[in-house]
Amino acid sequence: MVRSGQFVRGTGSRSMKRSFSIAEVVRRFAHQPRVYAAIALPLAIPFVLAAVTTDGALTQSPIVNSAAMIAGPSIRYADLTAPTAASLPEHSVVLTVEDGDTLESVLLAGGLGRTDVGTLNSEFGKTIDLRRLRPGHLLRFHYDTRGSVDSVEMKVTGWGEIDAVRNASGFTITPREAQQREVETTVSAAIDSSLWDAVRGAGEGPGLVSELADVFQWDIDFFALQKGDSFSVVVNKRYAGSDLVGYGPIVAARFSYEGKTYEAFRCQTPDGRAGYYARNGSPLRKQFLRAPLQFSRITSGFSKSRYHPLLHIFRPHHGVDYGAPVGTPVMTTADGVVMAATYNHGEGNYVRIRHSARIETSYLHLSRFAKGIKPGKSVNQGEVIGYVGATGLATGPHLDYRVSDNGTWLNPLELKSLTSDPLRGDSLGAFRTSVAALSPKLDTPAQQLIAFAAKRRALF
Numbered sequence: 001m002v003r004s005g006q007f008v009r010g011t012g013s014r015s016m017k018r019s020f021s022i023a024e025v026v027r028r029f030a031h032q033p034r035v036y037a038a039i040a041l042p043l044a045i046p047f048v049l050a051a052v053t054t055d056g057a058l059t060q061s062p063i064v065n066s067a068a069m070i071a072g073p074s075i076r077y078a079d080l081t082a083p084t085a086a087s088l089p090e091h092s093v094v095l096t097v098e099d100g101d102t103l104e105s106v107l108l109a110g111g112l113g114r115t116d117v118g119t120l121n122s123e124f125g126k127t128i129d130l131r132r133l134r135p136g137h138l139l140r141f142h143y144d145t146r147g148s149v150d151s152v153e154m155k156v157t158g159w160g161e162i163d164a165v166r167n168a169s170g171f172t173i174t175p176r177e178a179q180q181r182e183v184e185t186t187v188s189a190a191i192d193s194s195l196w197d198a199v200r201g202a203g204e205g206p207g208l209v210s211e212l213a214d215v216f217q218w219d220i221d222f223f224a225l226q227k228g229d230s231f232s233v234v235v236n237k238r239y240a241g242s243d244l245v246g247y248g249p250i251v252a253a254r255f256s257y258e259g260k261t262y263e264a265f266r267c268q269t270p271d272g273r274a275g276y277y278a279r280n281g282s283p284l285r286k287q288f289l290r291a292p293l294q295f296s297r298i299t300s301g302f303s304k305s306r307y308h309p310l311l312h313i314f315r316p317h318h319g320v321d322y323g324a325p326v327g328t329p330v331m332t333t334a335d336g337v338v339m340a341a342t343y344n345h346g347e348g349n350y351v352r353i354r355h356s357a358r359i360e361t362s363y364l365h366l367s368r369f370a371k372g373i374k375p376g377k378s379v380n381q382g383e384v385i386g387y388v389g390a391t392g393l394a395t396g397p398h399l400d401y402r403v404s405d406n407g408t409w410l411n412p413l414e415l416k417s418l419t420s421d422p423l424r425g426d427s428l429g430a431f432r433t434s435v436a437a438l439s440p441k442l443d444t445p446a447q448q449l450i451a452f453a454a455k456r457r458a459l460f
Helices: 022-029 066-071 103-109 114-125 195-201 207-215 425-443 451-455
Strands: 006-011 014-018 047-052 058-063 091-096 138-143 149-156 160-166 171-177 180-190 230-240 243-257 260-268 274-277 297-300 303-307 314-317 319-323 329-331 336-344 348-354 359-369 384-388 398-405 408-410
Touching (some): 114 171, 195 207, 243 274, 243 425, 260 425, 336 359, 336 384
Antiparallel strands (some): 006 014, 047 058, 138 149, 160 171, 180 230, 230 243, 243 260, 260 274, 303 314, 319 398, 336 348, 348 359, 359 384, 359 398, 398 408
């Protein structure tokens, strides 16, 4: 072993310490089995071996590779200088607005100083409401060769872009509001688990779910959809640039439900009111909606004798319970006048509405009432009157919906509805022409092509 430049040789029971010259070391090892190790050395760079003298002192003997002498003069370490950091070329970084972000925090993260951040925060606020920033907005920071931000471009989803380019005195701000467009599109899907999943699986947004439910709300129980039900819908999709910002109105729709096919075609009457009609011109709108909530599940039905989970007795259940999360909007199922909007121990917060001299509906266990709902207020079918809760004698959040005819309780699920007058005369003729043009689109859904999407600037 080697220690402090000395070799230690063992001899029996004791060891002897002796210093050897490099020449002697080489000579002694020349007769030993050889072990080779490859060392890569630069040809033109000298290296030094430490020689150990007999008195223990170290000397340095330069040894120059002969190949280096042939190659030319050697390069000394002193001639080498430390490399300088390479400057980055012009480049961009894109940051996404996330939950909890403010414009100020994103601008700081992009590398701007406090003064510049204050300037842009103020200037951007003149164009858009900064309090309504949403996750998904993008900010593109462009850096010059010195690493300084020389421009910021903000993409506001559904609105457009704002450009900020640095100048001698600050920034030049240029708002670029996106062009608003409507594209008529046909969407089709089969139900596997729910209408929501089917629409989302077709690549569409949740807004189309509500639109479709509104059209067929009088005829289809969306709580009872089965696998194999299907729909096809022709709808206007609204875009801001290439961003989808909403749907509507639905122009035509077809829904296969429980083995039956329901169709709806939009028609605007001479008085300016628009509605949906079946192929024969009869209106889809009925006097009563099938349910006071768009999406929920029935947790308890109408019964003359039901075991009450809190009172532990059997007694009639005069309504239908719809289980839904607290805060789910509750709609009045028909036009009418609010007769009561109050609280009692059993029903909790409840609203009672009179629709005719005989018919009334009640909505129980609400968490709260909608704004303006009070006795004497007129309400229209589909208007939100309150929100699902668990007030009164309730084991969990749900709506107890009840219908009475001159004091006699009716099963809401068996309620027969009256319809408005059908189309006639010139209105019916124009409607039939529209139906003839729209029906092929429902039969053979067309693939949506958005030509303007390809023209989007490649900034992000």
